[in-house]
Amino acid sequence: MGVVRGQEVAEALRSRTAVRLFIYKMEERPLDLDSLSYITDHTGFYGTIKNSPADFAVTEIDVTGQLVTKGCTDVNEELQTQHNTEENFKKTRLCPSTAEAEMKDKLVRDICEAVLEKVDNVFEDQDLPECEADLYNVVNTLLSLDVQESLTKFACSVRSAFESKVSGDDQCELSLGLFPDKSARASIHSAVRQTFPFLLTFTRSPEVLVKPNLDYQELSLLTSEEEADKFFTFLDAKVNSSRFTFQPDVCKEHRKSVHHFISKKFGKLVETKSFSEKSTDGLQKVCITVRFRERKRQRSEENPDIFTAFTLEKENLETLEAIGYLASSLGVLPSDFSYAGIKDKKAITYQSVVVKKVTPERLRGAEVLFKKKGMRIYNIHPTSQHLHLGQLTGNHFTIVVRDVKCHAGDMSEDLENRVEEAVCNVKNRGFINYYGPQRFGKGRNVQSHEIGLALLKEEMAQAIKLFFTPEDGDDPVNKAKKYFFQTEDIKGTLPLMPAYKVRERMLLRALNRYGISDDGCIRGWLSIPHSMRIFYIHAYCSKVWNEAASYRIATYGSKAVEGDLIFHNQDTSETSSLSDRVHIVTAAEEEEGVYSIHQVVLPMPGHSIKYPTNQVGQWYREALASAGLQSCKFRVGTLQLNIPGCYRHIIKYPHNLICEPIIEIDKQSLEKDSEHATSQKPTLKLSFQLDSSCYATVCLREMMKCNF
Template sequence: MEEKPLDFGCLSYISDHTGFYGTIKNSPADFVVTEIDVTGQLVTSVYKEENEDLQTLSIGEQTFKKPKLCPSPAEAESKETLDGAVRNICESVVEKDVFEDQNLPEDETDHYNVLSTLLPLDVQESLTNFACSVRSAFESQVSGREQCELSLGQFPDKNARAILHGAVRQTFPLLLTFTRHMEVLVKPNLDYQELSLLTSEEEADKFFTFLDAKVENSRFTFQPDVCKEHRTSVHHFISKKFGKLVETKSFSQKGTDGLQKMCITVRFRERKGSSGKRQRSEETPDIFTAFTLEKENLETMEAIGYMATSLGVLPSDFSYAGIKDKKAITYQAVVVKKVTPDRLREVEGLLEKKGMKISNVRPTRQHLHLGQLSGNHFTIVVRDVRCHSSDTSEDLEKRVEEAVCNVKKRGFINYYGPQRFGKGQNVQSHNIGLALLKEEMAQAIKLFFTPEEGDDPVNKAKIYFSQTEDIKGTLPLMPIYKVRERMVLRALNRYGMSDEGCVRGWLSIPHSMRIFYIHAYCSKVWNEATSYRIATYGSKVVEGDLVLCDQNVNETTSLNDRVHVVTAAEEEEEAYSIHQVVLPMPGHSIRYPTNQVGQWYKEALASAGLQSCKFWVGTLQLNIPGCYRPVIKYPRNLIYTPIPETDQQNQGEDSEHIASQKTALKLSFQLDSSCYATVCLREMMKCNF
């Protein structure tokens, strides 16, 4: 079924083949999307249960490969020597007053000495490389697969495990350590990543070192901060994540320039006196259940709304790695909080009535994060395949082969697809995102409830709201499965349509959805910038372009340090190819090209009223650092198969049905995460959808 093309940037092509015409998504079964987790496994595969003897460990929707760290015969023979060294370290640590200066952490060399004594050399190297890859993944949104856990080996001695935990966390604050069956493992510290986006990597390092040391009466002070909204966000983050352990306070401090500036200080809370009850050493762990969601003809958020209603939980209790197409059959990993596997299975019948099925239901230990996948596998049927009307050639088979081969060889321009911007014809997601960036909250609310064509229940509710602004009257009209809309309406009903009320309305929906609208706007800017780049310079890499380099990357290398500006000499030498070129998504922590494309960004943002935008919406707790996206991407394992199909044509009341032969095309391929199949097909077929 053909739909009117949406406005998501003036798009170009990278190849010059003729292409062909066809229709996609005639039915959901013609467009099947299966998520690929970070290990490269389809989420429809059967996941193994957690078991001490298995070489894979099921965490969330993923099955992480654990490195085999089996000791060599020489290492096995030296076990007694290693155990003796452990005992010596335990005794020396007990005897030493490690917190002699309570406001300073231990000397870093002590932790390295502990690691070098407890860990074999190859494991030390693996740990260092793991930390480097985690830091790189935290900084980059164009990174590949990441190893999500690393085993440091078995440590039967409890004291040795405790010392190792502390040494790893003090040496690598961006890592978390945990024990499973006497085995010490490390994984990325996602709280560290979130704080490093609010402050800096250096401050995040120091804060988590301070936090892990747990030195009584010690304090940690962040750098002076003149932005009140930003300080509020830091306060909120620390309170939400570590509020039971520490407390924060802002105070004025005279800077080196003699001016008074506000700083945030963190200190450990005082321990409450004994009440006769034994204090719990750990909080009761949250319940998480992972499963594979199959949905048909449903938006991801709509499906989550149905599930939340059926289970009696909030939509924010669900986490997922990516948003999938509506008019399709999709399979994706989902994790729900506060719901047991048995409880989830109880609502299977209700979900099937709404076009959803669940499988691979299993307990897990953590939620998912957006982008926590390596890509998607697509199986697509293109129907009514024929030559373009402007193409005089009759050789359709040759046209298809030429198009497929060109996309395999030259790739496609990595545009954000129409799913990124919503299906609305009157208002799309990027319109709302621009209003939020300009902090026009009331305007953003009006755009959010702008009606489209049609008389479905959702549209009727939006029409009533736009005509009357009767919030209380709109609520019963809005269908119960439209969870986002209803949550905003409830907040508006309580706080009104004032600026504060509109802010409260936006804060009522999950952070991931608030920032989605801003990302939609930034994506549209990226699409338009990429079209300008291709139109201006073509496939040639020119002076001032940005390329992403992975050479000489270590744990202290920031993303901007990995982005290189092409020089005139490098352009002359043709040192880089177009697939290495990246363009920035707008944000406060990126650099722009130094050629005409950089000037285009400046003018485009200014024309939208964002010339002074800091890409930080403090009232909505939205931080937009920006990222870099490759201009060109390539499909993997691209296979195509022509499929003959018969079309029955009625030639008149008295005539017999005449069967005409048509051609369909079945395509199978994989794309990296954040790449769009419709964009790949557009390059192949040279037509819009």
Template sequence: MLPSLSHLTQHTGFRGTIKNSPSDFVVTEIPVPQHSVSDARAEPLQKPSEVPPERSSPWLQPPKKSRTEPTGPEGEPDPRTGPEGASALDSLLGKPTSELLDKFASDLKDAWDLESGGDAGPGGFSLGPVLDKKDRAGLHSAVRQKFPFLVTVTKGKEMIVEGNADYRELRQLVTEKETSDFFKFLDAKLENSTFSFEPDGDKEHRKVVHHFINRKFGKLLETKSFTVTDVNDQPKMSIMVRFREKNWSRKRSADGFQEKQDLYTAFTLQKENLETLEAIGFLAAELGVLPSDFSYTGIKDKKAVTYQPMVVKKVTPERLKEIASKMEKKGMRIHDIHSTCQHLRLGQLKGNHFDIIVRDLKHHSHDPSADLKERISEAMESVKTKGFINYYGPQRFGQGQNVQTDQIGLALLNEKMVKAVKLFFTPEDTDDPVNNAKRYFLQTEDAKGTLTMLPEFKVREKMLLRALNRYGVNHEGCTKGWLNIPHSMRIFYVHAYCSKIWNEAASYRLKIYGTKVVEGDLVLPNENDESVSLNDKVHVVTASEESANKYSINQVVLPMVGHSIKYPSNKVGQWYHERLSKDELQMCRFRVSPLQLNIPGCYRLIVKNVQNLSYFLEGSEKGIENEDNHLNESKVSLHVSFDLDPSCYATVCLREIMKCDF
């Protein structure tokens, strides 16, 4: 916890230790009733025999041999890939222009074969003005079918042919024939068709191909690896590609109801001593899906036992049950597995329930003679009545780490991509495979070598390294590296920086104005609005409202920095401007276009209340009290339980109760 943070209440508090073991800190999500993943309205589990045939094909039926031709519904070659494409171009363009296009295509391929980087080769070839819309559509199709490595763009009425950068990138990973056939398959867009790459025994190479397709065509296509037999009858893995079901119009079944195209499985994840994203990394690697296929309502503590609902896409309940025992070895248990019909959203929870044990109870050093029992009772009643400052907790910033997440977020906001990568790979002071790999990377910038050193579950690190291996550890390469990890992970670091600024702003606000609501403060008139984002509900307090004491400190909000929020019109607003200028940030810079990050900002209440607070002391009869009727400090533990709203931190509430920094 940052030492500059303030306290709201005036009681003395006491000392103690939390998180002696994960079981001392248990967190259970309180779901929103209508969105609970254990809702009785969820779809019942299906036995394997009840899985609809549409779901079992083709993923559940791996190919017997590699197939690299685009196929129709019955596995026949696509008729549009034959010689018709050539005659169509002759008729649409005329023979002379068609021959010039052939030469352009040939020169481009030769240039690609000769160069090793950059954009070598002719820049583009004009087909001239094409006024008729049907002719333009015919040309687009005919060019793509004859030359899968070309793309056509229309500028005004003029059609330009250029090299397809995605084609060029893929042909550096697989053979020319596979690349050509893949793009013909992609262009044909035949429902229920599949495409398979040649058998590939190199796991790391397969991952690169998987990631290329997901990065470039993830909204349209999905991939899976299957065991196939190569030409020597040796088992190898092959990557199969198919169109995502959601890209086809929903069919109606015989009873007139729409069939569900997406498969979602809900479960409760119990984890111990694991970050939420780390746990998802383990699950994704074991299930063969992407981390982005998991949805959840919030990030949970690492040093705790936590229970939270999750939903995973494209995985059956039966498949999830299969891996349950293996996940227990990683510190996870999977409960309440069942089918559901939708994913979860961040913040889609009522709150969290905490059951916490505080051990090693002691007086503060400046308060040695007080009755510890009275100190505990006084503290509990004070916070129950007055609440606590709604700071972001230390786990938001990577407590105890050499580099905290907000530092990475600031580097990203300043578009210092290489610095952000170096901060990301800064190791901790321990000797283990992950930190040894990070040290190696910082010393050598050898992304490929570092990849082999990292364990499989380090999903974010591996995603970033694969891009760095391909593009280099420079500004462009590091930008592409950050783009390689999911958006939710990229923005996590930026939000950490915004949270740090909010914490500092809250301390400054309470230092100069205390708990009195003053002119220029921002307030939320309706206390039921937990989080307000970019709307007109936030009100600026007037001088007359200050005089009338119209609002309480429980209604005051401070902005989370962003490009679309308003700031207090008093000294706090000025503080924001000065604080951001220290980090070389201006108010309009909370958009990082190269990383597709947009940070509009929101508002957060300064003070929050704790709900359902209860506690008791545990120890032997002789341990609880000595002959002076005072607590025997060494033998007693405090059990405390309470509920908090979403995005509130139990460590922050305990800090207010105990007047300790953790």
């Protein structure tokens, strides 16, 4: 095992006393990776990266495993391809026997015909979309024959109980199966409720279940089952501007009971009115009409959420900085943008982004503004929802390593062997899955994790002070920070702060309005989006994780030992909580070698995680206490921040790692002697993929034994 720390520190870390010493040493200087352990013991080699943004290309891999590239995609063609794929799947899937298939087909057709007839009767005067095929496909595709038969029997038993006036058993349930896909669950809910209005569907994690609809039973005692059927079909369909009218009712008290029932159960959704009219025989008849509340529905329809997805190419820009430019150009808030992950600054990157409240046409119209800031957008198309952080499979990297040579003091003259050894080691043994330096910022005076610690301790004024602490340099941002730091003149600082520094300007405007008291500082932090606020706390938790991982490898090496945590990557259909899926390695399991190091995880601090039960768990307790967080609940209510914690694998592996040498002639040598230019700069081109939340610089650190 190779460790970059000195032998004295490595030995000292094995004792509890040294834990405090280690924490102190880690706290007394800016955070970097210099003092953290390695998992492999090869020598490595020297080289430089990010000599220019073009030397470091990052392409996001979406949840379907496809690269997010700049190549324009015809959306209609894509949808057609998706449709064809689904059709081929249906044709090639394992099917029941012909007799069973015919029985299933007939059952589904009968169900759909009954529903359509019922819908036609309910909405006699409404223009309805063609829904027979939709109902048929939902029931036929998503529910197996056995489940359909069980559902029909269950429905018959509930109907019989209702007809016999027996009180419904709300505890009686039937499972329709597990449906991890949200849209599939929604389709099942709608199809079953339209088919059987006297049943209620609900979700328990990804499982869809049905039970008797006791509201239906209550209404059927006031009216008839036929009217109850039609009313609940009307209610579930939610057809725009539709109305439902009960049969004429001469009894005022009875009408009052119906009004009261509907208002009590569904008053937020619908409203009722009694209308009086004369019949053909001259008698006065009163009917109850139900309609959806127009005000809420109109507001929703007049201002629907508009989402536009696109591929963002940026060069030499931070992701949040790029979002700030986009927001400023489009006249929307940075919080209206969503993305799956933060990408490197000094690089050319491609990633998926979704913007809210901006149409595709408007986005295309602003393209020329983005190009001036080193950004381009591609694949613009409407979408139905925003993105979530982590909603990606990983990233593909193409990296050029220049000025490749052996490390200083390495007497080997076989550079090629050094490179081959390093690449093979990382392929086979992986790398310690540290958070990369970009997680913490490049500040020398203040880094993101220090601001996060102040926020966790609810030292809001201190967090503001750290946030505006200037770095060395005379650029406009540092000039503005220096002015604020020296004068606390908020009004004077605002015009000095560049427009693209969105977070800084948001905070300054809030402080100008509310002052720099504790309450004003809280309001200042609340003025920036939640994702930006929690970023700083995540930075601190990431720092703790890095140091814990280094301590774990230095203490126990590269095997799973007693007290380690193992994350069981169960199917998404499991209903257990995250910590329930974490297993603590026993002494017997360590002895038998049941688990390997790549299965071991360490927790990111939070309120809902387990800690290892070996010395690493003690290390966490000592580290948090040293930072003044011994009683921290990892909830900052004043800032609406909740930090449950998570688990992260200690070891990760690059996928499809390819290393190619590139020979580049030294241009200066060529200019001096064009005929005898022999000076060459060894250069490598590395191509590989990493899982989400893994850092290419950390993988290269393990490979090259260099810090970047």
